[in-house]
Amino acid sequence: MIVTLHLIVLALYGLGTALALAPFLRLPPSPRALNIALPCAGAAVHVVAISQLTPVGLGPALSILALCLVLLQLASERLLRGSAVALFTGPLATALVGLALLSGLTPGGGAEVAGSRNAWFILHVALSVSGVALMALAFIAAALYLLQFRELKARRFGQVFQLFPPLERLDQLNRFALIVGFPTLTLGVLLALGYGARFSGGLHVAKAQIVWGMFTWVVLGWAVWVRVVRHWAGRRAAFASIAGFSAVLLVYVALKLAQPGVERFL
Amino acid sequence: MSDHSGVGIKVLGVNHRTAPLDVRERFAHGAHEVPGALARVMAAGAQGGVLLSTCNRTEFYLVGEEEPAFETVWSLLGERLPAAPAGGVREYGYVVRDREAVRHLYRVSSGLDSMILGESQIQGQVREAWEISRAQAGPVLHRLFQTALHVGSRVRTETGLGMGTASAASAGVAVAGKIFGDLAGRSALILGAGDMAELAATCLSDEGVQVTLVANRTQERARAIAERLGGRAVSLEEAWAHFATTDIALCSTAAPHAVVTWERVGHIIARRGGRPLCILDLAVPRDVDPAVAQLENVFLYDVDDLQTVAAQATARRRDEVPAAERIVEEETDLFWAWYGGLGVVPAIKELRSRMEALRAAELERALRQLGTLSPEDRTHVEQFSQALMNKFLHQPTVALKAAAEEGRGYGLLEALRRLFGMESPPPS
Numbered sequence: 001m002i003v004t005l006h007l008i009v010l011a012l013y014g015l016g017t018a019l020a021l022a023p024f025l026r027l028p029p030s031p032r033a034l035n036i037a038l039p040c041a042g043a044a045v046h047v048v049a050i051s052q053l054t055p056v057g058l059g060p061a062l063s064i065l066a067l068c069l070v071l072l073q074l075a076s077e078r079l080l081r082g083s084a085v086a087l088f089t090g091p092l093a094t095a096l097v098g099l100a101l102l103s104g105l106t107p108g109g110g111a112e113v114a115g116s117r118n119a120w121f122i123l124h125v126a127l128s129v130s131g132v133a134l135m136a137l138a139f140i141a142a143a144l145y146l147l148q149f150r151e152l153k154a155r156r157f158g159q160v161f162q163l164f165p166p167l168e169r170l171d172q173l174n175r176f177a178l179i180v181g182f183p184t185l186t187l188g189v190l191l192a193l194g195y196g197a198r199f200s201g202g203l204h205v206a207k208a209q210i211v212w213g214m215f216t217w218v219v220l221g222w223a224v225w226v227r228v229v230r231h232w233a234g235r236r237a238a239f240a241s242i243a244g245f246s247a248v249l250l251v252y253v254a255l256k257l258a259q260p261g262v263e264r265f266l
Numbered sequence: 267m268s269d270h271s272g273v274g275i276k277v278l279g280v281n282h283r284t285a286p287l288d289v290r291e292r293f294a295h296g297a298h299e300v301p302g303a304l305a306r307v308m309a310a311g312a313q314g315g316v317l318l319s320t321c322n323r324t325e326f327y328l329v330g331e332e333e334p335a336f337e338t339v340w341s342l343l344g345e346r347l348p349a350a351p352a353g354g355v356r357e358y359g360y361v362v363r364d365r366e367a368v369r370h371l372y373r374v375s376s377g378l379d380s381m382i383l384g385e386s387q388i389q390g391q392v393r394e395a396w397e398i399s400r401a402q403a404g405p406v407l408h409r410l411f412q413t414a415l416h417v418g419s420r421v422r423t424e425t426g427l428g429m430g431t432a433s434a435a436s437a438g439v440a441v442a443g444k445i446f447g448d449l450a451g452r453s454a455l456i457l458g459a460g461d462m463a464e465l466a467a468t469c470l471s472d473e474g475v476q477v478t479l480v481a482n483r484t485q486e487r488a489r490a491i492a493e494r495l496g497g498r499a500v501s502l503e504e505a506w507a508h509f510a511t512t513d514i515a516l517c518s519t520a521a522p523h524a525v526v527t528w529e530r531v532g533h534i535i536a537r538r539g540g541r542p543l544c545i546l547d548l549a550v551p552r553d554v555d556p557a558v559a560q561l562e563n564v565f566l567y568d569v570d571d572l573q574t575v576a577a578q579a580t581a582r583r584r585d586e587v588p589a590a591e592r593i594v595e596e597e598t599d600l601f602w603a604w605y606g607g608l609g610v611v612p613a614i615k616e617l618r619s620r621m622e623a624l625r626a627a628e629l630e631r632a633l634r635q636l637g638t639l640s641p642e643d644r645t646h647v648e649q650f651s652q653a654l655m656n657k658f659l660h661q662p663t664v665a666l667k668a669a670a671e672e673g674r675g676y677g678l679l680e681a682l683r684r685l686f687g688m689e690s691p692p693p694s
Contacts, residue, residue, distance in 0.1 A: 034647060148444070152441075152444060152445060152565050153559075153565060155567060155571045157571075157574055157575050157578065161444060162578075165445060165447070166444050166447035167444070167445050167447075167542065168442060168445065168446050168447045168542075169447045169448070231539075233540055233541075234540050234541075234542065234563060235540075235562075235563070236540065
């Protein structure tokens, strides 16, 4: 059932991505209602699928991350009054759901599985993944900003100029994603500490997970600090977001390669 | 059909299709330069001339013999472009003659030939060109420009060619919107107080932008526009400091060289702290040194850029082109019929009167030589001479009237004057 639902989600996200990409492939743009309805329908099915999922392991983590990205996409489309974010979140969410299916959505045994129905644990996973998704959204906004910046600076008035949101709105989205993402991730980390102390008699997590978690928290904190305290904005802030998220992604891949397996997300 | 070998209407020029901006801006003539340029062309044999010079075109409308007036025009333009390509300035130019020349001006004044389809600013520019050249235009061009303005008005009122906002100024607003998003509450500094500056200031003010106007010449006009838009006017000296704070700088002065240079504003813009600055340069020649665009977070757009953006908004207007072209054709026919018939009736009258005088003189001489004739015989001879003259003049009269109706009368009239020694110029 979980797999079937994920296959439906995959199809809906894939179709939504194709529609979002159509204007860039010189195809006629689809109605805006359809552009919103498809990811909405996908997200609804996705919520049903995840509610039946045990949130432990690589597959479920990727699936939750994909859902968070699609929900953020829908929220930011209201803020930006455009669908440019879907150009990144669409393919990314589709790929993540595909990877989740390939990794397997049914967890093995272990302490985490036993306690996975605990509200603290569920909240920890939800907030931590949301924090990472917000960091990804900041990265996407930064990438869109740099693309639009390049087109405006080079006086090119093609599809990017026409379809991408204004620079200032992308900058605002980047700032908003970072500022909301940092406390979200912080709360996720604190809930993990609280969960470990209260229910498991200590933390039962791999060192890689702690290293990556702390590294992500520090990078996100730095990104927020340069924006809020140092007042970085525009291109400099966009580069900082991209560098930070890339570093987080690279460290994750390196740690995962060092300790392969799908039972844990790290 | 064309009688271009003789006297006729001609257009020589360059426009946005044939020459890039950096060439066009060299050919642009200020109002004070027009009489001098036309005087040179008139001295070379043109019977009438109007110079239409806008940011998109420099066109000489001429009536008269082609040579050497054409050579004078090319050399006039060539003097402004010393580094012209091998083929000279002609490589950038075009020549349109007679009926096509009339149609060309009608299309220009209607906005059909504009870079931004259907833009209305050209109507004012055609009027201005006509007024500046009025003393040298002559009767044919006077009528041509008068009717061109009428055609422009007809097209704008009877078709939807002028619908929407596809001017360079509105394109500037669209580009600024892609940088800042919502423009309400932003600030704009406008250099210049001409028509374009006023239009741009109005467009920005409509979006909620706080406008500050700068006049380099007529401070009173800047004050009047600023007052109307709820903005304020400052002098050019006060303006430079605003580059540190303003969000949009719009330049539309008539200065012959760049006034916004790296040296003048570079260090001021550096104080912005990374905030974007959108500079819209609507002037030709350009007001802003292109090097300013290299400054971080400065987005500089010139007329060509903005017209590219505006051109995208013209798609809707394209549907109206056939209706506008129909009006242009209709009015071209009317003008050409007038032009073709110009002087035909007086010329026929003059020809008949000359022939009549000749007939009377020859009849008198013949009657003297014939001696005494009976009154009946004298009447017969007189009737014979009258009938002969009528027969001779019938075909030329019919042909002239037919040519006039077809718009070809001007060429035949020229031939008639030469064949029959009628040296007097055609009546206006």
